[in-house]
Amino acid sequence: MKTATRYLNFIGGRWVEAASGRWFESRNPADHGEVVGEVAKSGAEDVDRAVAAAQKAFAGWRLVPAPRRGEILGRVAAILRERKEELSRLLTREMGKVLEEARGDVQESIDTAAYAAGEGVRLMGKTVPSELADKFAMTIRVPVGVCGLISPWNFPTAIPSWKLFPALVSGNTVVFKPASDTPIVATEMVRILEEAGVPAGVVNLVHGGGGDVGMALVRHPGVALISFTGSSGVGREIAGECGKALKRCSLELGGKNASIVMDDADLELAVDGSIWGAFGTTGQRCTATSRVIVHSKVKDVYLQALVKRARGLKLGSGLDESVKVGPLMNEARRVEVHSHVEAGVKAGAKLLCGGRPASGAGLANGWFYEPTVFDGVKPGDALAQEEIFGPVLSVITVDSFDEAIAALNNSKYGLSASIYTRDVNRAFRAIRDVETGILYVNSSTIGAENHLPFGGLKETGNGHREGGWAAYDIYTEIRTVYVDYSGKLQRAQIDNRPQGQAAPR
Numbered sequence: 027m028k029t030a031t032r033y034l035n036f037i038g039g040r041w042v043e044a045a046s047g048r049w050f051e052s053r054n055p056a057d058h059g060e061v062v063g064e065v066a067k068s069g070a071e072d073v074d075r076a077v078a079a080a081q082k083a084f085a086g087w088r089l090v091p092a093p094r095r096g097e098i099l100g101r102v103a104a105i106l107r108e109r110k111e112e113l114s115r116l117l118t119r120e121m122g123k124v125l126e127e128a129r130g131d132v133q134e135s136i137d138t139a140a141y142a143a144g145e146g147v148r149l150m151g152k153t154v155p156s157e158l159a160d161k162f163a164m165t166i167r168v169p170v171g172v173c174g175l176i177s178p179w180n181f182p183t184a185i186p187s188w189k190l191f192p193a194l195v196s197g198n199t200v201v202f203k204p205a206s207d208t209p210i211v212a213t214e215m216v217r218i219l220e221e222a223g224v225p226a227g228v229v230n231l232v233h234g235g236g237g238d239v240g241m242a243l244v245r246h247p248g249v250a251l252i253s254f255t256g257s258s259g260v261g262r263e264i265a266g267e268c269g270k271a272l273k274r275c276s277l278e279l280g281g282k283n284a285s286i287v288m289d290d291a292d293l294e295l296a297v298d299g300s301i302w303g304a305f306g307t308t309g310q311r312c313t314a315t316s317r318v319i320v321h322s323k324v325k326d327v328y329l330q331a332l333v334k335r336a337r338g339l340k341l342g343s344g345l346d347e348s349v350k351v352g353p354l355m356n357e358a359r360r361v362e363v364h365s366h367v368e369a370g371v372k373a374g375a376k377l378l379c380g381g382r383p384a385s386g387a388g389l390a391n392g393w394f395y396e397p398t399v400f401d402g403v404k405p406g407d408a409l410a411q412e413e414i415f416g417p418v419l420s421v422i423t424v425d426s427f428d429e430a431i432a433a434l435n436n437s438k439y440g441l442s443a444s445i446y447t448r449d450v451n452r453a454f455r456a457i458r459d460v461e462t463g464i465l466y467v468n469s470s471t472i473g474a475e476n477h478l479p480f481g482g483l484k485e486t487g488n489g490h491r492e493g494g495w496a497a498y499d500i501y502t503e504i505r506t507v508y509v510d511y512s513g514k515l516q517r518a519q520i521d522n523r524p525q526g527q528a529a530p531r
């Protein structure tokens with residue numbers, strides 16, 4: 027038997043095996059007989075070593091001028107650009123998304139690196155006037171310390187880059203725990219950081235499961251910040267631990283995103299957007315369109331076109347460029363998606379297409395699932411409430427704009443939303459009234475650009491935003507600095523106020 031390539035942890039600038047000496051496999055979800063590689067199965071001991079290395083490196087890295095740190099990220103962008111095609115292919119093999127989307131994933135990390143490179147010469151603070159004479163007031167940004175970065179498998183290069191690159195440019199050191207479903211792409215990302223010149227100990231990589239490695243990182247007293255993207259259930263547990271330790275914590279969690287299709291919508295555009303939003307990445311995006319809220323006047327025409335398109339989507343290995351829908355990530359995902367579908371059927375929703383694991387030529391060894399559309403779903407039904415993270419779209423019918431907005435907001439999540447309408451007044455009302463962190467007008471619920479803030483309301487997160495300038499609020503502390511050059515004691519709120527008199531109006 028051919029032995030699989032082995033992928034190691036990266037600690038203190040050295041590639042090392044896990045302390046346990048054990049390994050786990052990463053397999054191709056489109057062909058689960060194919061082992062993409064074996065990966066160091068780590069635990070709390072490896073986390074301890076990685077945190078110690080990151081703490082040691084922090085002393086030097088925080089003093090490297092930010093523009094110099096930015097230059098390293100500039101090199102990261104260049105290497106990613108050079109290796110885009112090869113990385114995209116690896117990403118498709120390890121995670122399953124179709125090649126075109128894998129290229130988009132890698133492109134998002136290139137864009138994030140380029141933005142980070144530029145941010146090295148900004149990292150702006152503010153200067154404001156002091157209320158006292160001969161006194162200067164300003165804020166500066168300082169790094170937080172050792173950051174524990176825990177990333178999901180659905181965007182194996184983009185989401186790690188949203189965390190790693192701003193953290194590094196800001197002067198933090200990191201311990202990175204990628205999803206155990208996509209450890210090999212993550213290893214390549216760290217190799218690129220190493221090649222670009224990130225000093226030893228600044229980036230550390232520890233592979234393994236959430237229970238063994240992730241929670242050890244969350245609970246580690248040497249870690250100052252946790253950034254996590256994943257399920258709301260795990261996010262809640264992490265938030266609890268971080269809360270107890272008063273640790274900075276940024277969470278990007280579930281979504282149950284809806285598109286509103288109004289009676290004046292461009293229906294062809296709406297169908298395009300629904301197909302892309304619901305079945306792109308096999309529905310495995312936090313931003314996936316999981317509900318469509320359609321006006322009764324256009325419902326029949328919209329649904330007919332939608333179902334026809336959904337039925338015609340080609341499934342298969344994402345490496346085949348004619349394929350539109352790849353597999354689900356793993357067997358457990360497929361079991362879970364199917365259980366949501368079965369419960370929906372039982373509850374009386376009308377299954378229009380799909381609804382079962384896909385079979386057929388070339389699909390037997392992958393975790394494929396048929397693109398699924400349900401009609402007759404009510405806003406409060408489980409199908410309209412629970413995040414499914416699979417190719418399942420539920421259609422809710424309404425008779426008015428107000429009813430549509432109420433249905434959209436009837437969710438514990440609030441990541442992204444979209445509205446199809448040609449009426450500018452309705453568009454602006456939606457901009458005002460949706461309870462989501464992201465809204466698209468006349469476009470799908472997916473496709474956020476990296477240089478704008480990304481995140482959501484309610485149980486989607488805890489108030490932070492990744493992406494663009496907003497990410498830098500996660501990875502820096504604000505230090506407020508006063509410089510008094512008067513040479514005497516000046517007391518704020520006291521010395522500049524005439525005694526016993528009201529302030530001038």
Ligand code: UN1
Nearest residue numbers: 181311312313472473474
């Ligand atoms: C995610 O699903 O977790 O907006 C991220 C989008 C992508 C990022 C999705 N740019 O769909």
